Amino acid sequence: MGVEGIGASVLRKEDRRFTTGKGRYVDDIKLQGMTHAHFVRSPHGHAKVKGIDSSAALKMPGVVAVLTGQQIVDDKVGNLICGWAVHSKDGTPMKMGAWPAMAPEVVRFVGQAVAVVIAETKNQARDAAEAVQVDYEELPAVTNVKAAIAAGAPQLHPEAPNNIVYDWELGDQAATNDAFAKAANVVKMDLVNNRLAPNAMEPRAALAQYDEAEEHFTLYTTSQNPHVARLVLSAFYNIAPEHKLRVIAPDVGGGFGSKIFIYPEEMVALWASKKVNRPVKWTGDRTEAFLTDAHGRDHVSHAEMAFDKDNKILGLRVKTLANFGAYMSLFSSSVPTYLYATLLSGQYNIPAIYAEVMGVYTNTSPVDAYRGAGRPEASYLIERMMETSARQLKVDPAELRRKNFVTVFPHQTPVIMAYDIGDFNASLDAALKSVDYAGFPARKAKAKAEGKLRGIGFSCYIEACGIAPSKAVGSLGAGVGLWESAEIRVNPVGTIEVLTGSHSHGQGHETTFCQLVAERLGVPVSQVSVVHGDTDKVQFGMGTYGSRSLAVGGSAIVKALEKVEAKAKKIAAHQLEASESDIVIENGEFKVTGTDKSIALPMVALAAYTAHNLPDGMEPGLKESAFYDPSNFTFPAGTYICEIEVDPGTGKTEFVNFVAADDFGRLINPMIVEGQVHGGLTQGIGQALLEGAVYDGNGQLITASFMDYAMPRADDVPSYKLQHTTTLCPGNPLGVKGCGEAGAIGASAAVINAITDAIGNNSLEMPATPDRVWHAIRAGA
Amino acid sequence: MTAISLTVNGKVVSGNVEDRTLLVHFLRDHLNLTGTHVGCDTSQCGACVVHVDGRAVKSCTTLVGQVDGASVTTIEGLSQGDQLHPMQAAFRDNHGLQCGYCTPGMIMSAVDIVQRHGGKLDEATVRHELEGNICRCTGYHNIVKSVLDAAGRMSTAQAAE
Numbered sequence: 001m002g003v004e005g006i007g008a009s010v011l012r013k014e015d016r017r018f019t020t021g022k023g024r025y026v027d028d029i030k031l032q033g034m035t036h037a038h039f040v041r042s043p044h045g046h047a048k049v050k051g052i053d054s055s056a057a058l059k060m061p062g063v064v065a066v067l068t069g070q071q072i073v074d075d076k077v078g079n080l081i082c083g084w085a086v087h088s089k090d091g092t093p094m095k096m097g098a099w100p101a102m103a104p105e106v107v108r109f110v111g112q113a114v115a116v117v118i119a120e121t122k123n124q125a126r127d128a129a130e131a132v133q134v135d136y137e138e139l140p141a142v143t144n145v146k147a148a149i150a151a152g153a154p155q156l157h158p159e160a161p162n163n164i165v166y167d168w169e170l171g172d173q174a175a176t177n178d179a180f181a182k183a184a185n186v187v188k189m190d191l192v193n194n195r196l197a198p199n200a201m202e203p204r205a206a207l208a209q210y211d212e213a214e215e216h217f218t219l220y221t222t223s224q225n226p227h228v229a230r231l232v233l234s235a236f237y238n239i240a241p242e243h244k245l246r247v248i249a250p251d252v253g254g255g256f257g258s259k260i261f262i263y264p265e266e267m268v269a270l271w272a273s274k275k276v277n278r279p280v281k282w283t284g285d286r287t288e289a290f291l292t293d294a295h296g297r298d299h300v301s302h303a304e305m306a307f308d309k310d311n312k313i314l315g316l317r318v319k320t321l322a323n324f325g326a327y328m329s330l331f332s333s334s335v336p337t338y339l340y341a342t343l344l345s346g347q348y349n350i351p352a353i354y355a356e357v358m359g360v361y362t363n364t365s366p367v368d369a370y371r372g373a374g375r376p377e378a379s380y381l382i383e384r385m386m387e388t389s390a391r392q393l394k395v396d397p398a399e400l401r402r403k404n405f406v407t408v409f410p411h412q413t414p415v416i417m418a419y420d421i422g423d424f425n426a427s428l429d430a431a432l433k434s435v436d437y438a439g440f441p442a443r444k445a446k447a448k449a450e451g452k453l454r455g456i457g458f459s460c461y462i463e464a465c466g467i468a469p470s471k472a473v474g475s476l477g478a479g480v481g482l483w484e485s486a487e488i489r490v491n492p493v494g495t496i497e498v499l500t501g502s503h504s505h506g507q508g509h510e511t512t513f514c515q516l517v518a519e520r521l522g523v524p525v526s527q528v529s530v531v532h533g534d535t536d537k538v539q540f541g542m543g544t545y546g547s548r549s550l551a552v553g554g555s556a557i558v559k560a561l562e563k564v565e566a567k568a569k570k571i572a573a574h575q576l577e578a579s580e581s582d583i584v585i586e587n588g589e590f591k592v593t594g595t596d597k598s599i600a601l602p603m604v605a606l607a608a609y610t611a612h613n614l615p616d617g618m619e620p621g622l623k624e625s626a627f628y629d630p631s632n633f634t635f636p637a638g639t640y641i642c643e644i645e646v647d648p649g650t651g652k653t654e655f656v657n658f659v660a661a662d663d664f665g666r667l668i669n670p671m672i673v674e675g676q677v678h679g680g681l682t683q684g685i686g687q688a689l690l691e692g693a694v695y696d697g698n699g700q701l702i703t704a705s706f707m708d709y710a711m712p713r714a715d716d717v718p719s720y721k722l723q724h725t726t727t728l729c730p731g732n733p734l735g736v737k738g739c740g741e742a743g744a745i746g747a748s749a750a751v752i753n754a755i756t757d758a759i760g761n762n763s764l765e766m767p768a769t770p771d772r773v774w775h776a777i778r779a780g781a
Numbered sequence: 782m783t784a785i786s787l788t789v790n791g792k793v794v795s796g797n798v799e800d801r802t803l804l805v806h807f808l809r810d811h812l813n814l815t816g817t818h819v820g821c822d823t824s825q826c827g828a829c830v831v832h833v834d835g836r837a838v839k840s841c842t843t844l845v846g847q848v849d850g851a852s853v854t855t856i857e858g859l860s861q862g863d864q865l866h867p868m869q870a871a872f873r874d875n876h877g878l879q880c881g882y883c884t885p886g887m888i889m890s891a892v893d894i895v896q897r898h899g900g901k902l903d904e905a906t907v908r909h910e911l912e913g914n915i916c917r918c919t920g921y922h923n924i925v926k927s928v929l930d931a932a933g934r935m936s937t938a939q940a941a942e
């Protein structure tokens with residue numbers, strides 16, 4: 001490794017602008033003649049829109065236009081789409097109702113837009129929006145999945161009888177039933193995976209500009225995948241053909257999945273910018289974020305696990321109700337199916353698995369991928385089951401896991417996934433050692449003497465990342481391929497630009513990707529820059545989610561670098577009058593092995609562009625591109641152990657220790673990897689202890705601000721102890737697996753397992769607030 | 782409309798603003814100082830923290846009229862030319878930021894925390910004092926490290942003066 005190459009904790013290049021206030025987020029951008037949009041949103045969970053009277057609003061100062069849902073339908077702007085086709089058990093396609101960008105007839109969740117006011121200033125738009133009179137006829141609403149599928153429940157969409165989008169299955173039901181018939185012990189459990197609001201700190205925003213002369217649109221937007229946004233806006237929403245639409249995602253203040261999707265506000269901003277023929281900016285406020293950003297999780301499950309007399313797992317049965325909210329968001333259908341049930345084997349040998357998932361409409365905000373997307377739900381279920389099983393079977397939770405670990409790779413699970421490599425014992429051992437498991441009983445006894453309840457909880461998670469092999473996801477219903485592209489431009493003076501279809505919104509690509517170049521070509525990181533987030537600069541890309549940027553995007557960069565290196569070596573050999581096979585790269589110099597003859601990369605680059613002396617038939621220039629499509633998912637895995645102390649008088653929990661031992665394959669920048677883990681763990685802990693998006697029966701979100709929705713703050717979480725164990729991923733040239741989601745996937749089960757261990761009552765739902773813990777202590781006593 | 786005049790990052794600025802104009806909007810929209818961010822509408826997240834006469838203040842909850850005549854420092858005014866403030870440098874050196882959105886407010890709050898506590902800062906105090914600043918990316922681990930690191934650097938710098 002060089003000082004800036006693979007494995008070096010290089011400080012981030014992007015941090016100078018961020019620490020000095022020079023970041024450039026969408027709301028920071030101002031355009032000549034810019035107007036401001038404010039949406040008129042439904043205050044009801046379910047209602048008919050009987051009429052909209054804009055006359056008073058139109059007379060207010062600064063108002064440019066008031067546009068309604070009917071107009072957007074009349075202008076043939078397409079309805080929002082769901083890009084992954086999932087079929088029910090009986091082979092029928094999923095049943096979806098239409099989702100127009102603004103509702104012309106019926107609103108189905110609080111916050112759904114019915115009209116938009118365009119005005120000269122933000123305040124004028126806001127004032128006028130209050131003057132828009134909407135005549136609603138309230139309809140009965142339903143927000144809970146069980147209530148939504150019950151007889152007589154309010155119906156959301158005529159297309160989806162009983163509010164059921166699909167009734168899906170995975171696995172072999174007969175084989176699983178057989179396994180249960182043979183079981184010595186069966187452990188059963190009901191689990192709720194609480195609904196979360198993603199809450200990236202930068203609210204979503206869109207700034208659209210229409211150029212009449214060129215009939216061309218530009219959209220600045222808070223997106224994790226600007227190319228996908230352009231594709232969808234062009235192909236499905238009829239905004240403009242791709243060559244007439246440029247999408248720019250500049251600095252983006254966090255995403256966590258919520259900025260993957262194309263939302264109504266972006267569509268409306270684009271459409272309105274042409275209608276008023278002026279740039280239109282919309283910046284959401286936090287309440288709008290709570291009401292309209294796609295939420296995450298919200299599963300209600302029943303699980304059963306069968307064991308033989310030696311405590312080996314024989315089978316797993318799972319039945320899950322997944323809340324989709326009022327409309328099917330872009331990737332929503334895949335989250336509780338192919339991103340969830342396919343991971344139900346966990347780190348274990350489970351010969352038979354059968355999972356049923358029913359996707360359900362309710363009068364709540366749409367639900368889609370949020371950090372981990374399906375995999376946290378699977379991991380939580382399996383790891384709560386394992387801990388519960390250990391308690392019921394009266395065996396050590398670590399040993400029960402160890403006994404059932406997959407140890408031979410590759411391993412084909414009964415639920416599609418083929419684990420390529422891993423060493424689950426290694427991460428368990430590392431975590432046990434770090435937490436001093438042997439000393440726990442003594443610590444527990446000491447805490448008890450001090451009047452505190454101490455518990456320890458495990459979570460041995462696995463996830464499928466590096467999303468995703470295109471052919472595989474295509475066969476499962478995905479509407480897109482999930483490869484990535486890269487282009488390496490070596491400029492005539494030897495500086496280098498890396499163009500990537502991945503998008504950085506906190507992950508540090510501007511540094512990590514430069515390290516890949518530094519490693520390969522020996523140039524300093526300062527001579528390399530990363531270009532991303534602009535459809536005019538980068539031809540195409542699939543964006544950043546599913547811990548894919550390095551495993552897929554980074555691999556595309558490596559492939560392009562290979563081509564650059566090959567051509568540069570040819571040029572160097574020609575210039576040095578040596579054989580190509582004798583050229584090696586050392587510290588940015590192309591050397592002839594065994595001699596002192598060398599030529600520096602800038603001179604090779606210059607030769608490529610002057611083209612005065614190139615090998616016969618060689619094209620000038622030094623620029624190569626590559627597309628990389630992975631052959632399999634990657635499988636990051638690890639063990640988290642949480643040690644916690646509960647005050648029985650108040651139900652308040654306090655972290656004593658939180659240990660994470662992860663196997664992410666090769667680490668390119670360990671500092672950045674650790675940062676990703678810290679952030680993920682905190683979101684997992686947030687889910688376990690604090691966070692919950694709660695609707696009342698009428699569809700009012702009663703946690704629609706930071707006053708009511710408890711975000712983890714510095715005081716709520718501990719400092720973490722991180723360990724790394726390593727098995728190199730065989731599926732990609734870097735040997736990397738991805739690290740962005742692990743913490744959020746593994747942490748919540750460890751926390752709940754620890755608290756339930758401490759209080760001696762296994763019935764505890766997330767978020768485990770002091771109130772709930774206090775009641776659970778009393779109920780368990 | 783109200784006529785106001787204040788000092789921002791050492792420069793006197795004046796203007797006529799709507800009475801309801803918040804300090805954060807004045808900074809962002811009138812002065813183009815977009816380093817100060819808005820992350821919420823309930824005065825909870827701290828993305829908007831600036832210094833008013835040397836004290837950390839949430840600029841989303843302050844009318845610009847309230848700071849007439851005051852001296853305001855924003856994230857853009859913290860460094861001395863190219864020389865990063867020790868807090869800015871510590872955030873970079875300790876990977877105390879990811880997406881950068883909470884960072885300006887975090888740094889402005891953190892400078893205030895160190896100034897109020899002098900060198901006597903420990904992890905628990907930093908975590909408690911950061912209660913008004915939300916970060917969704919970092920999990921706070923490295924932010925706490927950054928603040929403690931900067932506290933050391935700032936007291937050394939003070940001692941050298």
Ligand code: FES
Nearest residue numbers: 820825826827841
């Ligand atoms: S924007 Fe000021 S506290 Fe959130």
Ligand code: FES
Nearest residue numbers: 879880883916918
């Ligand atoms: S760095 Fe993204 S919110 Fe703090």
